Amino acid sequence: MELRDGAAILPDGLEISIEILRRIAEREETIFIVDETGVYMAAYSNGHFYKLVPTERAPTLEIDGIRMHRTKGVTPDRDAAMKLEALSLRGGWVLDICTGLGYTALEALRRGAELVVSIEVNPIVLRMALINPWSRGLFQDRRLSLILGDAYDIVPILPEARFDYVIHDPPRFALAGHLYSREFYHSLFRVLRPGGRLFHYTGE
Template identity: 45%
Template sequence: MPNFYFHTDNAKQALDAIANGLSSIRLSTDLNLSEQDFALSGQCLVLDADNQLSIDTLKSIVKKTQRIYLCHDGAMTPLEDRSTGYYKLVPTAGAPLLEISGVKMHISKGTDPFTSASAMAQQAVRKGDKVLDCCSGLGYAAIAAHRLGASEVLSIELSPEVMGLRALNPWSNDLKQAGIVQRQGSSYELINTLPAASFDAVIHDPPRFSLAGELYSEEFYREIFRVLRRDGRLFHYTGNPHVVKKGSSFVDGVIHRLKAAGFRHTQKVEHLMGVSAQK
């Protein structure tokens, strides 16, 4: 059975079309990846034989501006997980972003999460590289690295809740491509099991410091240094554009610890809220 994804924007498009007496409408129901035509019949949007959305249902979707609904097999469920916090996918003009307990986990202002993750990958990844993607989230950076020509990408994500959401996210489908390996677990622990000098590039996109301070430690940076090959490249997302721009003690501390771990050519990358470095 196909999946259909709905949020404020495409529900409003459908309501406007019904109000204007149209018999069909062209919509994206895969979160901006493609568009197709759907029938409007009897004050309903007809997705297929099992999924028809009434005006009342569409109006209820419009009201929830920060939520995405999955329509499948006649049922409609929000893309969220409240088991150990509040994890959800939030619509944008491009790829959806991940939000955890109210905190947006992507750069999305003036761009979209997939585009910004791709720019992060471009900072470190070259064609033919073997890439380690720590704290992979929805897997956008891993997919971008693969599209840049990486020969292999190891994607590590701690949260089973995040992995559950990305399994339902059409923008994460390319994680199934040959050459991308997904592992669930702690980057802090798993990196110790990886061979020395086994990666050409590392993308490190940890949660904020208050949630995962160990992923900003000199000890962890030494492990990244260890698994990188000579001249290997690192891009480390640090977050908070104002902090990066002003050169706060926090980002300066990150750079100091990277240098102490052996990295060279460390520099702030302001537009991506991070730091690049080289072994």
């Protein structure tokens, strides 16, 4: 970065004034995006407020002030890695329930998954992933298929005994109780291959 005439010149040639940089620096809990049109907060509002929040590494997603990842003592990307370690994933096909920012799906690919099918019900969450540099591979890797919809409706129509691993990381029960139901668990079991493994995160 170069400083010139009261502005910072970014490596890609974009300019941002020192005054704007000062204002950004005062908001440590916020991520900002800089592009040709200006500087804007990595957030979206449609009656609910979605916001990317910085951590030591990959950002977390906050919805109406509630963080969607564990961030106490662990970063979201490391948390995803720990879930995959618990699953002992080695290649194979993976079903990822509740994509979020895609850290779990991307970690599965890094660990050698042949194919990842990831389901997300909220299009705004995927929009936040689209502007998050740490989620970039979610939209670029051909081994990853994204499905927009409610996993409760989608999993029952997936092929039987197709997946070697299922990662089920739903929102808290109060927000998505149907994803904790006996019927949904039966659907998850149906798509697992014999000897397949399920990781179900239920929060703290």
